[in-house]
Amino acid sequence: MNTTLDPASQPQGDQPEQQPQKTTSPLAYTMVLLMGVYLGILFVKSEVARWERIHDMFLFREPHMYLIITTAIVVAMAAMWMIKRLKIKSIEGKPIEYTPKRYHTGVVIGGTLFGAGWAITGACPGPIYAQIGGGQWMALFTLAGALLGMFAYAALKPKLPH
Amino acid sequence: MQWLMQPWPWWLSGILIGLTVPLLYLLAGKAFGISTSLQEIGALCSPNSKLDYLGKFDRKANLWLVVFVVGIAIGSFIATRFLSRDPKPFLPASMESVGGAIKLLCGGFLIGFGTRYAGGCTSGHSITGISNLNWPSLLATVCFFAGGLAVTWGLGGLLF
Numbered sequence: 456m457n458t459t460l461d462p463a464s465q466p467q468g469d470q471p472e473q474q475p476q477k478t479t480s481p482l483a484y485t486m487v488l489l490m491g492v493y494l495g496i497l498f499v500k501s502e503v504a505r506w507e508r509i510h511d512m513f514l515f516r517e518p519h520m521y522l523i524i525t526t527a528i529v530v531a532m533a534a535m536w537m538i539k540r541l542k543i544k545s546i547e548g549k550p551i552e553y554t555p556k557r558y559h560t561g562v563v564i565g566g567t568l569f570g571a572g573w574a575i576t577g578a579c580p581g582p583i584y585a586q587i588g589g590g591q592w593m594a595l596f597t598l599a600g601a602l603l604g605m606f607a608y609a610a611l612k613p614k615l616p617h
Numbered sequence: 618m619q620w621l622m623q624p625w626p627w628w629l630s631g632i633l634i635g636l637t638v639p640l641l642y643l644l645a646g647k648a649f650g651i652s653t654s655l656q657e658i659g660a661l662c663s664p665n666s667k668l669d670y671l672g673k674f675d676r677k678a679n680l681w682l683v684v685f686v687v688g689i690a691i692g693s694f695i696a697t698r699f700l701s702r703d704p705k706p707f708l709p710a711s712m713e714s715v716g717g718a719i720k721l722l723c724g725g726f727l728i729g730f731g732t733r734y735a736g737g738c739t740s741g742h743s744i745t746g747i748s749n750l751n752w753p754s755l756l757a758t759v760c761f762f763a764g765g766l767a768v769t770w771g772l773g774g775l776l777f
Contacts, residue, residue, distance in 0.1 A: 478678070479680065479681045483681065487645045487647060487688065488687070489644075489688065490688065493640075495688060495691060495693040496695060497633050497634050497637075497692075498689065498692070498693060499697055499701065500625040500696055501627070501630030501631075501633075502624050506707060513768075513769035519627050522627040524631070524743060524744075525631070527744050528743065530635025531635040531637075531748035532748040535638065547646060551642045553648065553745070556736050556741070557753060562735050562753050562756055563756065565734025565735030566757040566759075566764065567764035569730075570764025571724075571727050571731070571764040571765065572727030572731055572764075573739075573764070573765050574765035574768040575723065575776060576721050576728065577707070577708060578728070579651075579728070579732075580652040580655065581686075583725070585707075586693070589693040591708055593721060594721070598725060600722040600729060601728045602659065603722075604728060604729025604730035605730070606729075609668045609733075610668060612670050613669075
């Protein structure tokens with residue numbers, strides 16, 4: 456793929472350290488939007504954005520959510536194994552590399568807090584946006600809370616163990 | 618085409634959601650993860666913030682996340698409006714109250730604080746992280762379920 460048409464990928468005089476992976480071409484933005492639409496449709500049709508499905512998952516009433524999450528992980532794992540094995544590049548010729556998320560105390564504390572929020576609201580971050588797009592206006596409270604939580608973390612970050 | 622209008626089976630949903638990871642890498646060169654969108658929105662709202670977490674965040678490199686979540690909302694609108702025979706509400710009717718709003722606000726707070734402290738959510742840790750054999754992501758996922766189970770079984774009588 457020819458990337459020279461994209462001015463954002465050209466090294467700029469005032470931004471010499473710009474990395475190719477950090478820029479997003481118009482094509483990539485279009486693909487990101489389409490993938491968002493794809494996932495939004497899936498969040499509704501799989502019902503993972505419904506509070507009752509999440510509640511029933513935590514109550515072990517039905518395997519629906521566990522089956523979806525496990526299948527998704529297995530499919531993604533097989534695909535990533537193939538991408539790494541065959542050194543497949545993105546359609547714009549960029550290498551595909553996963554940047555590992557490292558371990559720190561927050562993985563445990565933050566992870567547990569998020570799980571609690573997931574159970575209360577019936578939404579993880581993606582489904583919040585899906586609930587709002589699907590006309591569930593009460594989910595705006597979930598989003599407002601999530602943004603407040605994010606701001607609280609931003610303020611407290613220097614004091615929290617990492 | 619009857620099946621299309623009904624909720625999709627778990628295996629189809631699981632396969633298609635799992636394919637998001639390679640598709641997003643192949644088509645856009647991006648790692649699948651949604652909760653960073655909260656940080657991006659925060660950084661866009663306060664570009665001159667004295668907090669490093671927001672002020673020094675690369676708003677340009679992460680702008681795609683806002684486009685991505687807008688896409689999720691559009692996709693959900695399409696699926697609810699045109700691809701569902703009998704769309705069910707996302708939240709129980711009991712949530713449509715002042716008490717419900719407070720619950721959603723508090724739960725949302727835990728989502729925002731927790732995902733940002735943990736460095737990811739169900740997408741970035743559970744799906745992308747585990748599928749790339751990143752062990753802290755597996756631990757994060759165990760904690761997601763520990764927190765959710767504790768609330769559901771421990772405080773269930775009070776909350777729901």
